[in-house]
Amino acid sequence: MGFSNIEILQLPDISKVVFKRIHKDYLKVVLFSVLTLFSILFLAVFLLERNVEEIGDFPYINYLYLIFIVLFIVVIMAFVIGFSRRKYALREKDVTYKSGVLIRKITTVPFSRIQHVEISEAPISRIFKLASLNVFTAGDSSNDLVIKGIKKEEALKIKEFINQQIHG
Amino acid sequence: MVNDSLFSEFSKQASKGILVIYAKLLFKAFKATWILLIIFIQRFSKFSEESLVYIYVAIGVFLAFFLVRAYLTYKNFLFKIEGGQFVLKEGVLKKKNTSISFDRIQNINFKQNLIQQLINVYEVSIETAGSKDTEISIKALTFEKAQALKKALTFIEKKTAPLEVAEEQHKPLLQIGFIELFKVSLTENHLQNLLVFLALVFGALQQLNDVFKGIGKDDVLGNYTDVNPTDVFNSILIFVVLILILFIVGVLSSFVRILLFHFNLTLVIKDKSFEITQGLLTKKSIVLNKGKVQSITISTNPIKKKLGISFVTFKQAVSGKVKKQQHKLIRIIGCKIEQINTIKDLLYVTSAIDAETRYVPNDYYVQRMYFRSAFGILILNGIILFLINDVTWLWGNLFVLPVTLLCVHLKYKKAFYQFNKELLLVGKGRVETHRTYLPFFKVQNIKLKQTFFQKRRKVVNLVLQTASGKITIPCVEENRATTLYNYILYKVESNKESWM
Numbered sequence: 165m166g167f168s169n170i171e172i173l174q175l176p177d178i179s180k181v182v183f184k185r186i187h188k189d190y191l192k193v194v195l196f197s198v199l200t201l202f203s204i205l206f207l208a209v210f211l212l213e214r215n216v217e218e219i220g221d222f223p224y225i226n227y228l229y230l231i232f233i234v235l236f237i238v239v240i241m242a243f244v245i246g247f248s249r250r251k252y253a254l255r256e257k258d259v260t261y262k263s264g265v266l267i268r269k270i271t272t273v274p275f276s277r278i279q280h281v282e283i284s285e286a287p288i289s290r291i292f293k294l295a296s297l298n299v300f301t302a303g304d305s306s307n308d309l310v311i312k313g314i315k316k317e318e319a320l321k322i323k324e325f326i327n328q329q330i331h332g
Numbered sequence: 333m334v335n336d337s338l339f340s341e342f343s344k345q346a347s348k349g350i351l352v353i354y355a356k357l358l359f360k361a362f363k364a365t366w367i368l369l370i371i372f373i374q375r376f377s378k379f380s381e382e383s384l385v386y387i388y389v390a391i392g393v394f395l396a397f398f399l400v401r402a403y404l405t406y407k408n409f410l411f412k413i414e415g416g417q418f419v420l421k422e423g424v425l426k427k428k429n430t431s432i433s434f435d436r437i438q439n440i441n442f443k444q445n446l447i448q449q450l451i452n453v454y455e456v457s458i459e460t461a462g463s464k465d466t467e468i469s470i471k472a473l474t475f476e477k478a479q480a481l482k483k484a485l486t487f488i489e490k491k492t493a494p495l496e497v498a499e500e501q502h503k504p505l506l507q508i509g510f511i512e513l514f515k516v517s518l519t520e521n522h523l524q525n526l527l528v529f530l531a532l533v534f535g536a537l538q539q540l541n542d543v544f545k546g547i548g549k550d551d552v553l554g555n556y557t558d559v560n561p562t563d564v565f566n567s568i569l570i571f572v573v574l575i576l577i578l579f580i581v582g583v584l585s586s587f588v589r590i591l592l593f594h595f596n597l598t599l600v601i602k603d604k605s606f607e608i609t610q611g612l613l614t615k616k617s618i619v620l621n622k623g624k625v626q627s628i629t630i631s632t633n634p635i636k637k638k639l640g641i642s643f644v645t646f647k648q649a650v651s652g653k654v655k656k657q658q659h660k661l662i663r664i665i666g667c668k669i670e671q672i673n674t675i676k677d678l679l680y681v682t683s684a685i686d687a688e689t690r691y692v693p694n695d696y697y698v699q700r701m702y703f704r705s706a707f708g709i710l711i712l713n714g715i716i717l718f719l720i721n722d723v724t725w726l727w728g729n730l731f732v733l734p735v736t737l738l739c740v741h742l743k744y745k746k747a748f749y750q751f752n753k754e755l756l757l758v759g760k761g762r763v764e765t766h767r768t769y770l771p772f773f774k775v776q777n778i779k780l781k782q783t784f785f786q787k788r789r790k791v792v793n794l795v796l797q798t799a800s801g802k803i804t805i806p807c808v809e810e811n812r813a814t815t816l817y818n819y820i821l822y823k824v825e826s827n828k829e830s831w832m
Contacts, residue, residue: 175818257825266784272817273777274824277831301776302832303649303799309777 178272181260183251189292190313191247196288198243202236252311254322257329259299261311273309275329277301283319295319299326338477339484342410342421348451349472354402355447356471361398367539411470413484418458420468430468436460438624438649440482442617449615454478458485482619505674506599508666513597516666517590518583519635521764525589526582594665601678606646608662618662624648624832625679626800627770630672633763641666644675649799649832681769685757688750696789697807698744705736749805751816754823756796758803772820773827774798780813796820799832 209232213225246265253260262270282298289295296312297319314322362369372387379387401424410421419431443455453472460467473481508516595612606620625646632642643665667675673683709732716725742762750757756770779795786792792813794805808816 175822177814177818178821179814258821264782268782268787269779271777271779272821274821276825276827277776301797301799303776303801 176255178260178270181253181255183253183260183262185248186250186252186311186313187292187294187315187318190289190294191244193286193288193292193294193313194243194247195240198239202239206232250313252314254325259309259311259322259326261309271309273299273301275326278326278330281323281326283316283323285316289313297322338480339411339413342412345406345409345470345472346453346474346477347406348453350402350406351451352447352453352455352472353405354399357398357402358395361394370540409470418468418485432458432460432468434485437485439619439621440485441619442478442482444611444615446613448472456481504598504600506597506664506667506671508594508597512666513590513594514587515639516594516641517587519633519639519641520586520590521633522579522582522586525586526578528589529581529585590665597665599664599671601674606675606678608664620646620648620662622679623830626774626798626832627768627803628675628679628681629766629768630667631761631764631766633765637765640668642672643667644672647798647800676769679769680771681755682752685750685752685755685769688752688757690748690750691808691812692748693744693805693807694789694791694809696786696791697747698740700785700807701740701743702737705740709733709736747806749808756803758805768803770796770798770803772823773829774831775820775824776831778817778820780817 209228242265246263249265249268250263251261257276258272258274260270260272262268279300279302282300283295284298285295293316294313295316296310297314299309301308311319404424405422408422408424408427412419414431417431417433418437420429422428422430438459441457441459443457444453445455448455451472452475454475455469455471456473456478457467457469470481592612594610596615597610598608600607600609604622606622607617608620609615609617625648627647629645629647630642631645636642643663644667646662646664648662676683709729712732713726713729716722716728739762743760746759746761746765748759750759751772754771754773756772758768758770760766760768775796776799777797779797781793781795782791786807790810791807792810794808794813794816796803796805
């Protein structure tokens with residue numbers, strides 16, 4: 165078909181939007197969680213090796229540790245690189261979030277389709293006064309929009325803004 | 333006219349409803365204990381007379397207990413209409429109070445299972461797009477009361493519209509008789525039906541097997557392996573016979589499934605809604621509100637195409653996180669072209685969309701599919717070589733390879749998308765052909781997804797999320813995807829109509 169050219173020119177363009185990064189403190193939260201997870205796993209493998217003879221005699225056990233370390237580095241790298249890709253933007257009528265290293269994603273939810281907005285705070289995030297903003301739409305809500313790691317005041321402001329747009 | 337006062341006080345279900353509730357309770361109990369019952373019947377002669385008496389008494393007590401429970405459930409199930417809300421009080425020990433405002437009601441369906449058909453009461457279910465808790469089903473109402481309730485619930489909702497449409501006798505757009513049904517069932521996807529049937533059978537067998545473990549009966553499949561494999565002619569014969577039997581079972585299960593679900597299918601078109609009635613054992617009547625249909629899919633397969641029939645699937649908003657999708661997809665089988673056009677017209681799906689420019693996914697789409705299936709086949713071969721260690725299995729490639737290639741080819745050939753200012757048409761399928769029509773303003777959120785490899789080829793997947801699930805257009809060129817993205821957002825944001 166064609167969109168007539170005029171129509172295209174008038175449309176707001178998503179690729180020209182200025183995106184905002186999420187708060188840099190959130191990287192600390194992410195790294196802390198990854199570190200905790202890996203420490204627990206490492207401890208588990210280590211204890212198993214020391215206490216269970218069959219596993220301790222397993223000839224490739226050193227490779228297992230190597231794989232473990234490589235995996236750890238890869239995951240950390242992925243999160244660090246991925247962190248700078250996590251951006252969001254609010255426009256007059258919608259909210260957009262993009263992220264991803266190997267798979268890049270960008271999602272936009274128009275305000276008029278939002279059912280409700282929630283703010284949640286995880287325990288570690290709370291130390292840094294960070295929160296995440298959850299946007300819910302109706303029906304099959306598997307693909308809703310979540311912006312993690314923004315300042316709580318900011319999240320509250322956005323929530324207020326969206327609520328005003330929905331009901332006002 | 334509707335008598336509003338009929339529901340202004342709390343009312344109960346039809347008293348015959350006790351029977352329905354009782355039957356439901358018994359069925360539930362039976363489902364939980366059927367294996368015990370089988371054992372009981374098998375060992376019947378081994379029980380002493382004295383213990384038999386105890387067992388009978390126990391069963392009797394249970395039956396009486398359920399009857400009392402059914403009665404109490406019935407007694408405590410009260411509903412009324414108050415101030416634009418449907419109010420329901422239920423629960424014997426755990427009381428529950430639910431109220432739903434009319435504008436949240438998605439649709440009101442009638443249903444009749446075997447017992448309900450026998451005693452002539454209707455089950456009314458009220459569906460909302462909200463959470464699971466607000467799905468309400470009233471087990472037994474007389475036809476008049478069910479109709480009155482439906483009217484009362486829909487009447488107040490439409491109070492804003494002063495024009496009252498005269499209740500006229502609507503002629504059904506589509507009515508499928510037995511012969512037609514039979515014809516349709518012959519053209520179904522027999523393989524899929526066969527698999528469903530086999531899964532059911534194996535599930536039941538598995539359960540039985542767990543119980544009778546150690547009894548030492550050889551199963552039928554065990555006997556087959558006794559055949560001397562060197563006798564090539566014999567094994568080919570058995571193979572052919574087996575395929576034939578499977579084919580017949582497949583056709584039969586298609587027929588049974590179609591008969592059970594779609595018996596006496598009638599589609600009536602009313603002012604603002606479709607009314608669909610179908611089913612043999614459980615007769616269901618569904619009212620589909622036109623505005624609440626999110627998208628429709630028209631599907632056909634080569635044989636159906638020859639006969640000029642397709643089936644239409646309506647998609648409505650799905651409640652919360654409920655996974656009973658099957659129920660929400662409403663399917664009408666055996667539609668002729670004229671009927672499809674009527675349905676499309678009613679849903680403002682203009683036929684002009686079919687004539688728009690046809691866009692196909694980027695070549696990368698088909699390359700990726702070939703690559704993935706090659707990878708899959710390689711892994712399969714690897715497993716055969718290293719784990720099974722039997723070279724004869726590799727002959728399977730002769731079958732797997734062409735089938736996979738054909739599937740990939742068909743899938744690529746059938747993938748396309750078209751659009752005009754209001755509508756999107758997405759085509760997909762392998763053997764079957766599915767054409768999904770989606771008005772842009774029904775979209776709830778929109779997403780672009782791009783893998784590392786897709787980025788190099790400058791293509792993206794465009795994912796449109798609606799209240800009834802997502803629709804993906806794979807491997808769209810970047811600039812076109814962005815244009816569509818902007819345009820769809822514009823369509824949604826400038827739209828003032830209600831979308832669900």
